[in-house]
Amino acid sequence: DSGVTQTPKHLITATGQRVTLRCSPRSGDLSVYWYQQSLDQGLQFLIQYYNGEERAKGNILERFSAQQFPDLHSELNLSSLELGDSALYFCASSVGTSDEQFFGPGTRLTVL
């Protein structure tokens, strides 16, 4: 157990819908990262927050957004969902901005 929690574990929804994925980092970690893992693209970095502020952005679509709250938990919002958004979404946390990242169990999103 990495200490990073993610909910829900599975999510099935329809095209055009909006979902929210939630992540709680390890105690003491200030950085939260979001990744998407698919067979096509592999493990892709989406976005990073550090102590409530956006710090780095990767291949995140405009339909996707995230935020980190004062208690350091983070949410990833995915809207206007398409079939191609079906993937495993991981959250990771680290103490700072260059340390090893510890990953949550992931949320498997299926868009039908």
Added chain:
Amino acid sequence: AQKVTQAQTEISVVEKEDVTLDCVYETRDTTYYLFWYKQPPSGELVFLIRRNSFDEQNEISGRYSWNFQKSTSSFNFTITASQVVDSAVYFCALSEAQAGGSYIPTFGRGTSLIVHP
């Protein structure tokens, strides 16, 4: 060009064999970090090791060992006396500094290791 290349897509071995997973990276930075992660069939990503670019010392942890060679831009991972529980996908990653100062990893495509009893 890929920043992290794991040329071995799948490796199949019999229990107790030694196996080496290759990782070649590409960067122009002098300060960077290298990682290995394990993803077992259950799906979670498990951190194995982090190495900074200034530390070329090899590391051994039980049956696991890592060989970092800057001259060949490689960070290879060896499992000695493999076990069925080692069956997983193993990812190598390279972290470089981004504009905001964070180090964000780029992951290789992974090597699927299958250990047969």
